[in-house]
Amino acid sequence: xxxxISGTNRVDSVSKILSQTYQGILSSxxxxxxxxxxxxxxxxxxxxxLYNNAGKNQDFNIFRETMLNAEKFVFIVPEYNGSxxxxxxxxxxGLQFPDTFKNKKAAxxxxxxxxxxxxxxxxxxxxxxxxxxxxxxxxxPKLMHIEKNMKDKKELGDFYTSLLQxxxxxxxxx
Amino acid sequence: xxxxISGTNRVDSVSKILSQTYQGILSSxxxxxxxxxxxxxxxxxxxxxLYNNAGKNQDFNIFRETMLNAEKFVFIVPEYNGSxxxxxxxxxxGLQFPDTFKNKKAAxxxxxxxxxxxxxxxxxxxxxxxxxxxxxxxxxPKLMHIEKNMKDKKELGDFYTSLLQxxxxxxxxx
Amino acid sequence: xxxxISGTNRVDSVSKILSQTYQGILSSxxxxxxxxxxxxxxxxxxxxxLYNNAGKNQDFNIFRETMLNAEKFVFIVPEYNGSxxxxxxxxxxGLQFPDTFKNKKAAxxxxxxxxxxxxxxxxxxxxxxxxxxxxxxxxxPKLMHIEKNMKDKKELGDFYTSLLQxxxxxxxxx
Amino acid sequence: xxxxISGTNRVDSVSKILSQTYQGILSSxxxxxxxxxxxxxxxxxxxxxLYNNAGKNQDFNIFRETMLNAEKFVFIVPEYNGSxxxxxxxxxxGLQFPDTFKNKKAAxxxxxxxxxxxxxxxxxxxxxxxxxxxxxxxxxPKLMHIEKNMKDKKELGDFYTSLLQxxxxxxxxx
Numbered sequence: 001x002x003x004x005i006s007g008t009n010r011v012d013s014v015s016k017i018l019s020q021t022y023q024g025i026l027s028s029x030x031x032x033x034x035x036x037x038x039x040x041x042x043x044x045x046x047x048x049x050l051y052n053n054a055g056k057n058q059d060f061n062i063f064r065e066t067m068l069n070a071e072k073f074v075f076i077v078p079e080y081n082g083s084x085x086x087x088x089x090x091x092x093x094g095l096q097f098p099d100t101f102k103n104k105k106a107a108x109x110x111x112x113x114x115x116x117x118x119x120x121x122x123x124x125x126x127x128x129x130x131x132x133x134x135x136x137x138x139x140x141p142k143l144m145h146i147e148k149n150m151k152d153k154k155e156l157g158d159f160y161t162s163l164l165q166x167x168x169x170x171x172x173x174x
Numbered sequence: 175x176x177x178x179i180s181g182t183n184r185v186d187s188v189s190k191i192l193s194q195t196y197q198g199i200l201s202s203x204x205x206x207x208x209x210x211x212x213x214x215x216x217x218x219x220x221x222x223x224l225y226n227n228a229g230k231n232q233d234f235n236i237f238r239e240t241m242l243n244a245e246k247f248v249f250i251v252p253e254y255n256g257s258x259x260x261x262x263x264x265x266x267x268g269l270q271f272p273d274t275f276k277n278k279k280a281a282x283x284x285x286x287x288x289x290x291x292x293x294x295x296x297x298x299x300x301x302x303x304x305x306x307x308x309x310x311x312x313x314x315p316k317l318m319h320i321e322k323n324m325k326d327k328k329e330l331g332d333f334y335t336s337l338l339q340x341x342x343x344x345x346x347x348x
Numbered sequence: 349x350x351x352x353i354s355g356t357n358r359v360d361s362v363s364k365i366l367s368q369t370y371q372g373i374l375s376s377x378x379x380x381x382x383x384x385x386x387x388x389x390x391x392x393x394x395x396x397x398l399y400n401n402a403g404k405n406q407d408f409n410i411f412r413e414t415m416l417n418a419e420k421f422v423f424i425v426p427e428y429n430g431s432x433x434x435x436x437x438x439x440x441x442g443l444q445f446p447d448t449f450k451n452k453k454a455a456x457x458x459x460x461x462x463x464x465x466x467x468x469x470x471x472x473x474x475x476x477x478x479x480x481x482x483x484x485x486x487x488x489p490k491l492m493h494i495e496k497n498m499k500d501k502k503e504l505g506d507f508y509t510s511l512l513q514x515x516x517x518x519x520x521x522x
Numbered sequence: 523x524x525x526x527i528s529g530t531n532r533v534d535s536v537s538k539i540l541s542q543t544y545q546g547i548l549s550s551x552x553x554x555x556x557x558x559x560x561x562x563x564x565x566x567x568x569x570x571x572l573y574n575n576a577g578k579n580q581d582f583n584i585f586r587e588t589m590l591n592a593e594k595f596v597f598i599v600p601e602y603n604g605s606x607x608x609x610x611x612x613x614x615x616g617l618q619f620p621d622t623f624k625n626k627k628a629a630x631x632x633x634x635x636x637x638x639x640x641x642x643x644x645x646x647x648x649x650x651x652x653x654x655x656x657x658x659x660x661x662x663p664k665l666m667h668i669e670k671n672m673k674d675k676k677e678l679g680d681f682y683t684s685l686l687q688x689x690x691x692x693x694x695x696x
Contacts, residue, residue, distance in 0.1 A: 009220060009221060009224075010224075010225045010226075011225070011226065043217075043218040043220070043221040043222070044217040044218045046183060046217070046220060046260070046261050046264065047183060047217040048217070050183075050184075051184045051185070052184075052185065080263075080267050081263075081266055081267060081271070081302055081305060081306060082301055082302045082304070082305025082306065083263065083298060083301065083302050083305075084263075085263070085264070085267060086220070086260050086261065086262070086263030086264030086265070086266065086267050087220050087260065087264055087267075088260065089254075089255075089257065089258075089259070089260030089263055090220065090259070090260030090261055090264060091260070092255055092260065093254050093255060093259060093260050093261075097255070120301050120305075124257060124298045124301070127256055127257065127294050127298070128255055128256045128257050130256075131255060131256025131257075131294075132255060132256065
């Protein structure tokens with residue numbers, strides 16, 4: 001079971017749509033997956049589930065367990081202020097260290113309205129996951145001008161879908 | 175008025191102690207400062223004060239205004255999972271863009287229990303602030319093994335204090 | 349006298365053309381500058397002018413002195429293999445440490461044939477120059493698809509020229 | 523056959539000693555390896571073997587072929603000016619793109635006289651190799667204060683040797 005993390009808590013995010021696209025691709029390749037939407041986390045988890053409160057928030061613990069038990073992850077990462085959303089790092093900060101990520105594998109996808117395609121965000125995340133002992137697939141699509149590459153704001157366009165398809169096949173073999 | 179941001183919401187953090195140390199140094203150099211402790215933010219601000227809710231949380235707006243009106247910042251940055259705390263980036267994500275940081279100046283201080291001294295954290299933050307248009311002082315002390323360099327867990331040791339003193343003098347001239 | 353470093357040793361490089369464009373902009377703003385073309389360095393300088401041979405190559409020493417005596421630098425940085433050219437770092441490795449860069453100031457310009465605009469290259473260089481004690485202007489134009497934005501392969505197009513003009517004005521005030 | 527790259531052209535480098543240590547570890551684990559010392563490259567290769575001259579320098583082509591035909595690499599990376607030596611990137615710039623590294627695997631080892639252990643250098647290199655399509659082992663030992671951890675300046679101490687042993691075992695399974 002591959003965990004797909006939709007990397008923002010924004011309501012009705014493009015990241016959520018891409019997570020569903022990715023799930024469809026994995027399904028077509030014969031792999032089950034589950035989407036974790038950061039918008040479903042307890043709203044005060046940064047204060048109620050970290051540091052001295054680690055493990056004490058039962059609603060957050062469900063996510064904590066799901067992440068701990070997975071072996072492979074796909075992170076859909078929108079660009080905010082030149083990097084990834086703070087809430088994504090806070091989510092990581094709330095997980096069990098080091099067992100959640102150590103010797104596991106992840107694929108990263110970046111997206112942005114502007115021209116960077118979250119390139120620096122993916123570099124920063126690679127540093128963090130490598131620190132946690134998780135191997136990162138080298139191929140990290142950077143989907144710039146994402147809105148211009150959506151159909152009716154609801155569906156990812158063909159070219160970007162083909163990039164995700166290509167990455168997904170590599171990730172399954174990784 | 176220099177704003178000093180204590181970069182974690184951990185209760186009784188070492189970052190808070192270092193913020194007070196830095197405030198004392200700035201005061202001795204004739205400069206007023208104010209400490210912003212991320213532990214004082216509304217606990218659900220990641221959900222109630224960002225994106226579509228930007229500007230709608232009155233308790234958060236006080237911090238938003240304070241940051242918007244400042245010209246110089248000192249960030250005290252503890253290392254978590256190989257970078258800085260997610261809550262610090264979420265705080266940045268909640269501020270007014272681009273006026274909060276554009277053409278302003280900041281000094282960064284890293285600290286860690288381990289040996290990295292938050293080196294990668296400071297690199298990531300520099301990327302983010304440069305993206306926001308803020309200039310970063312080149313000198314960024316990396317205070318590794320921070321607990322071993324505290325007196326009675328309450329006071330920063332002399333060597334690290336001298337590094338902050340040296341940085342503060344440079345920052346005032348920056 | 350501002351030193352403009354054309355950051356590759358490729359013959360007839362686009363970086364060289366952009367260096368000349370930048371020199372013209374600085375001149376129009378009333379500032380003198382000098383272009384250092386890495387293609388003019390002694391071809392074996394990586395072996396004859398570094399480490400135990402530091403300072404021993406008279407042809408390289410001319411560049412070493414010029415860099416040591418400057419206060420402000422503009423680096424024109426093409427993207428190679430996802431970062432900047434190795435020869436640019438080798439050039440830096442051959443300069444006097446720490447006096448060449450300490451407490452000085454630089455502006456960085458990135459360019460690429462592809463879509464990244466040398467974004468990671470500029471992040472890496474910022475890390476390096478900050479380590480050397482040099483402050484970097486936050487604004488770093490990333491000129492992607494550079495060939496498509498040249499006239500007759502010989503002259504930088506208007507939009508990108510305006511980005512350099514804007515940066516140059518900020519750099520003079522920095 | 524694993525290729526071990528001693529990442530500097532400094533004569534009698536510590537990186538060379540560590541490369542030999544790593545070769546011994548791999549041998550004890552039943553794996554053959556070959557050491558590439560950047561000090562053995564043609565001294566003018568940055569000018570005679572890149573860009574328009576790619577493939578034209580026969581002495582460099584030997585290294586080019588060796589790298590092209592390998593599947594796994596270990597890079598021993600000393601810290602220079604806050605990153606890795608320029609000559610290492612120039613070497614990479616001279617290799618065949620993208621076949622040399624695409625879908626291959628590498629392990630990185632950092633070393634420094636100071637306290638950083640080449641942490642930023644390894645982050646920069648990871649960016650570069652990921653761009654080239656090569657997967658990087660998450661575990662990257664950062665050997666700070668390297669001289670203090672050598673016996674008679676000639677042999678790596680026991681603790682750091684054990685870190686390399688641990689990495690080598692992971693790398694073989696990667």
